[in-house]
Amino acid sequence: MQDRYFSSDPAQRSAARVLYRSIKDLPLICPHGHVDPQLFADPDYQFGSPVDLLIIPDHYIFRMLYSQGFSLDELGIAPLQAGAETPDHRVIWQRVCDNWHLFRATPTGIWLRDELADVFGIELKLNSANATAIYDAIASKLESPEFRPRALFERFNIEVLATTDAATDTLEQHQAIRDSAWGGRIIPTFRPDAVVNLDRPGWRDNIDRLSDVSGLTVGDYRSYIQALEQRRSFFQSLGATATDHAALTAWTEWLSQTEADAIFQRALRGEATAKEAARFTGHMLIEMARMSSEDGLVMQLHIGSWRNHNPQLYRRYGRDMGADIPIRGEFTKNLKALLDRFGNRRDMTLVLFNLDETTYSRELAPLAGHYPILRLGPPWWFFDSWLGMTRFLDAVVETAGIYNLAGFNDDTRAYPSIPARHDVWRRVCADWLAGQLVRGFIDEEDAYEMIRALAYDLAKQTYRLEG
Amino acid sequence: MQDRYFSSDPAQRSAARVLYRSIKDLPLICPHGHVDPQLFADPDYQFGSPVDLLIIPDHYIFRMLYSQGFSLDELGIAPLQAGAETPDHRVIWQRVCDNWHLFRATPTGIWLRDELADVFGIELKLNSANATAIYDAIASKLESPEFRPRALFERFNIEVLATTDAATDTLEQHQAIRDSAWGGRIIPTFRPDAVVNLDRPGWRDNIDRLSDVSGLTVGDYRSYIQALEQRRSFFQSLGATATDHAALTAWTEWLSQTEADAIFQRALRGEATAKEAARFTGHMLIEMARMSSEDGLVMQLHIGSWRNHNPQLYRRYGRDMGADIPIRGEFTKNLKALLDRFGNRRDMTLVLFNLDETTYSRELAPLAGHYPILRLGPPWWFFDSWLGMTRFLDAVVETAGIYNLAGFNDDTRAYPSIPARHDVWRRVCADWLAGQLVRGFIDEEDAYEMIRALAYDLAKQTYRLEG
């Protein structure tokens, strides 16, 4: 349906259509996501079965089925402890199709529908009867050279795609991509959470690994900072333009170097408290802002997800099992210590994301409409949807304008869903601007420039991807 | 107006109309409400005057008049202390009609308008001039046998209606209904707040009453739990399929049996603190979940209402005087102790209600879209309205889908308003789905199945009313 997702009001719909047409063929800018760089390092990478591609890695899909009584084992998720039998992928696929009604009116359902149609040429709606035939059709496509990741990259018209990589990652796959003859632009993003959040399982091992990869002995706060700076520089040498930081809250607090070192030393001895870990994270966000003010990496901050909320699932399957639940967000107080130090800089950018929509109009838009360093990331996770995006634009644009936004991120692990996700954003923006246009808030010149900014320019500029 | 409450966009309106038509004649499922079972126990029950029926029991109506300067005495509410003169009901009715403009664009106004038209055949809009004539018309209807509760039950096409009953209720009226030849299905709901919330006025007396009705001597935590289990079983024997719990917050916390008993003993001696009362309530919610996991009663939790916020009114008139004011809600942290123990059960259901709309998209939908036990109750109280329902659907469906919802509850004391309340829900759902349909998020097959689920199936399934 060419006009899908647009208002049914004829005036708004026709305005949305022409705005959308003006930008629908622009390349995709993918400055933040979780695609594995291995897909591009290996020119012959294959995705495996349809279930390997579409179900097992996608917690959006299996969480919904879990909520309705399926076990994750039944959906092909491997427990951490070996020994469980994996169901046949055709059986899993049948289960998904038998319950496809659960995804009605959800973005997960929309994306898969659009992806099947636009990437795989499958226009049928999934159901019990056609499950096998569709499985076979997808499987057959996946075997063809046109469905190698590099081929899809070109077909998807992706201009640049950033992955998200641990601070200790040696980026061999990124190096391999660079060394290959292939021209696709894949860049890493520096994500140091595992060495910054002291209470993260494995933190101590990650510090050792940080010593290894940096060639520095990370034994105190000073060497720790040096190692992080060195890693950032290494990431930049492989094309990184940004960092990414996750925290439960946006709490920031500047510790003296003495105090930071004392907490760091206690953490090395396994003695840091939860409170100290939270303070250290809050301090490190400011250190990272300081580094960004020096090396120019765009800083991203994602807050508000209570990870692994379901301990039974976490013990059996590990992280990212669809059990991350949002909590309230707060920025006005929490981010103040960082903003006091760096908020007025014109040479750096901090992009904010969170899962509490109440912060949009109350805090984020007023902050972004004032502080030069701030840009607002697109609606994140559960809000990467028609209504989520519409509420976001409704809540922030009047106060912050669109030029304090960071455009769109697909933020996905599900590589072939990238075009569908960008398409939803572009359609929602076209429809939203059409609404502004038919009501006379903006004129046509405004609308055309704004749709282009939202669809393409803002992401490219914010993440310094012009180079 | 046959298309009332639908979008004025012609495409959406016509889609809404056909969806609505497909379900408008389905029976009403009323799994949660506050209708007095006495209405059905007595085959000749009469409602009294129009003011007895429509004004005095309806705090939605008199709170609004109170906010504009009327005293509750002037509206016929009897003070706790005898002696006040009650105004003539015709005078009260005239006051309401003189001020009917206060209810413009409110659900209270909509419901009464629809109820007068559809139940009483009165199409006129209330005003000062027609007050007396309409009073007389209603009074005359109320005298006829067609306006006995049982006759209305059949006319309203109610399939099942659950009342809400104290844990200590002996359910004689329910027994009488069962013993009568009448076939209407009226079932009780187990609501133990008055024996669970230690700081509830009269708690100590209620415990004595619990001993009486259970035949157990409730003198410690162990016998208390036994008595509650016994009562639940008794409620089930009279058809109950659900329990209901009210708390200020969703705080849950598992206490050791020793600690629970210590607090219980202090409460028996009148020595429990407010903090202990809150912890005990939080613990008992988990105990109740445990019981539900065993006896299969569907658990409902209503949080977030600061009851009796106005002490002057409370002293003079008692509870339920329109002075219950919402506070912020939180589930992600507060409900975790309960979910850690029972969240993954597939054999029980917990239906959540609250009065803070910010929790919808931030917490409730992600929780319900993951934990098997959770279902989301319909928008409660102030949000039982066109915009309240629309915001609810907008906020939760993209994340939780519709199959993690509990359908509709009318939750009313005002028996003859039941059809009007269900009709608003059905119309809003039809319109909302029509909006999804004309924008291409769902197709016709989806829309028809979804409207039926929202209007009928989900309530019946969630509350285990198939039997």
Place this chain on the structure above:
Amino acid sequence: MQDRYFSSDPAQRSAARVLYRSIKDLPLICPHGHVDPQLFADPDYQFGSPVDLLIIPDHYIFRMLYSQGFSLDELGIAPLQAGAETPDHRVIWQRVCDNWHLFRATPTGIWLRDELADVFGIELKLNSANATAIYDAIASKLESPEFRPRALFERFNIEVLATTDAATDTLEQHQAIRDSAWGGRIIPTFRPDAVVNLDRPGWRDNIDRLSDVSGLTVGDYRSYIQALEQRRSFFQSLGATATDHAALTAWTEWLSQTEADAIFQRALRGEATAKEAARFTGHMLIEMARMSSEDGLVMQLHIGSWRNHNPQLYRRYGRDMGADIPIRGEFTKNLKALLDRFGNRRDMTLVLFNLDETTYSRELAPLAGHYPILRLGPPWWFFDSWLGMTRFLDAVVETAGIYNLAGFNDDTRAYPSIPARHDVWRRVCADWLAGQLVRGFIDEEDAYEMIRALAYDLAKQTYRLEG
């Protein structure tokens, strides 16, 4: 565009149009704002350059340019410390026009567009090329007698305009307006924040000034209260009908006179803590409610703005530099102490404003739909916008009705933007009511009476401006 800001749905649009027409020529009631009374005291007052009029005093405009990298110096804002060179006003104007795209889809952009068109007759959209010509056109108009404030007052059809004045203000300008032959109704508003909030910079000096202007020696809590009562009486003698109070939160708490005096004495000695200051403010809100219950001044309360969030800017330029950022609001708990004492009074009015939209449906509407003293102020500051107003009406009317609202305040420093601001409100209300009408929630009689109430009557009644 005559139908600007109305829905593009033909049915809703035509209904909005006729509703709007029915009230668009009603006089403007301006019961709360920040226009300088000097504009009216001096019959020959001139506004200075276009930049003096439109840019320098308007933090809505310069904050957005600041967020995109301009310094305030570059925009003509004078630092507190003398010596900085002010850019030529034509250069500043060019900068604003070069970056006018930043204001797309913002109320700031809408207001200036409407103001230029309707007040200055300039229909062109600002851009780099026409900046100079438009500057000249505005400058030329500003020299003419038709652009003196008094002339504009009449042209704007303002019925009454309230300024906002410190408790220690001697109101000479108000006296001069009264003494002049001019008939415009300009009244003061009593705003005692600077003598109430103990931690406000300059509080001690303001107390001395309070002694001076009251003729009382303010040396203890008792004389302090007397002085405030005396000042209120003085303001009333010059036409004031209202007071205004700003606080970070709505916290209220009744202190004993002994405790209040002890804190006051410590504050006089410069020894009050931040906690004591907060408690004292909370107590004084109740004292002010008590005074309002006696003298009849309507009380306004604005909460939730973290003033001067950016310390660098505050040090260099002072207050009101676009760096006031909202925080979460709460009323149910915080306002209870005040409501316990005065909430049931029928002879006084408290108008509430805040910057956290989540309070609208959760707390404000239920409170206003119950307590006789409460009225809800219009959406404030960032929410004085199409979507802000629409969300406000959506969130509060179903629960509180419209008769517990206070109509509209323009709340502006930017005098010539007043008609544009009222026009947006009137258009939004017309469109919102049209939406209610075409969906059948209200009928035409309702709609016409409601639009008049929202556009004119409610503000006049709430602020007791009939006299």
